Amino acid sequence: MVDTHTHPYLPEFDADRDEVVRNAIAAGVEMMILPNVDFSTIQPMKELAARWPENTRMAMGLHPTEVTSSWRDNFGIIESELRGGTPYVAVGEVGMDLYWDKTWREAQMEALDYQMKLATQLGLPVIIHCREALDEVIEVMSGLPEIPPLVMHSFGGTVEDVERLRKYGDFYFGINGIVTFKNSRLREVLPAIGLDRILLETDAPYLAPVPYRGRRNQPAYVVETGREVARSLGVDFDMVKSVTDSSARKFFGIR
Secondary structure, three states, X not given: OXXXXXXXXXXXXXXXXXXXXXXXXXXXXXXXXXEOOOHHHXXXXXXXXXXXXXXXXXXXXXXXXXXXXXXXXXXXXXHHHHHOOOOOOEEEEEEEEOOOOOOOHXXXXXXXXXXXXXXXXXXXXXXXXXXXXXXHHHHXXXXXXXXXXXXXXXXXXXXXXXXXXXXXXXXEEEEOHHHHOOOOOHHHHHHHHOHHHEEEOOOOOOOOOOOOOOXXXXXXXXXXXXXXXXXXXXXXXXXXXXXXXXXHHHHXXXX
């Protein structure tokens, strides 16, 4: 299996980082995609990937909650990483987040526009973080001369949201522990997405699935999300593993 979005390089894993990776591999999660967050996370992410080269791949981008009016001042660090020969498999995670604060709405839109155009130049897919900002993400996409392949990370939207996004491309949707929550309506949206456009993820250390909800999430728990997807779609878990693994490897260009 592939955990297509996980952050085991963050401080929450300082005490047992390698053990967490070993747990994932033992659970059948043999590949983990590590998206960057900000300038401070680049080095710890690269250090983890260097220790587990057969089981990790990296994505590089600036998370929307780290975007302010001065985002361009240090963005050259991230751009040089993407252009510098390190084998990043995607631009991400990038996007829009207006849940807590709308102050930097325009700056976030500018940063997203720039990073999506950069992805197109580099021939890379994009990992999109979108929270309370679908209108803005769509506005940015509608202004692009070309939209790169993308996955809507941590998707928790409606059937209507899926349909709106599909007017712009045949995108993938990252499904994580949210789908296991008792009151989640995401299970009802999965048929509209279709198994062939689902990528499984954890977003560890956040959003641990049932029965681990409330604990620190980890890549091994993506198995529980896969099982819930199988139950919701009425298909065999082995089919979910096979299809989502194939989709993840194709999307990120992993052999």
